[in-house]
Amino acid sequence: LQEGMVITDEPGFYVEGSHGIRLENELLTRKGEKNEYGQFMYFETISLIPFDLDAINPDMLNAEDKKLLNDYHARVYETIAPLLKEDEKEFLKKYTRAI
Structure with missing residues (x-):
């Protein structure tokens, strides 16, 4: 991997012949500790x-x-909410609430 590469993380669960679910996030490769x-x-x-x-x-x-989920949702809200109208912020707040 090289810095700047974008990859996806797609964990999933499938029941053969029935159904499945997959979550997907895009990840940016960054330099860490050397x-x-x-x-x-x-x-x-x-x-x-x-x-x-x-x-x-x-x-x-x-x-x-x-x-992990609550921290991620807090980041989603803090980043996206300033770009939204008030009613859209309320929608986002509901779907990023802590569990």
């Missing part, structure tokens, strides 16, 4: 779209999963 082992890279999520909270069972998430 040490005696070489140059490390990390990924920055650049697609800022809320996940459907109605499709998530919070009881199946551990504390770390909830924090």
Whole structure:
């Protein structure tokens, strides 16, 4: 991987012959720490779209999963809300609420 490359992260679950679900985020490759082992890279999520909270069972998430989701949704709201009209902000606020 090289700095600046964009890739997708697409975890999914499929029931053969029935249905499936896939989540997708676009990630930007960034330079991270450099040490005696070489140059490390990390990924920055650049697609800022809320996940459907109605499709998530919070009881199946551990504390770390909830924090990751809540932090992501906070970033989505903070980045996108200033670009929206008031009614659109309310819609986004509902779909980026903490769980």
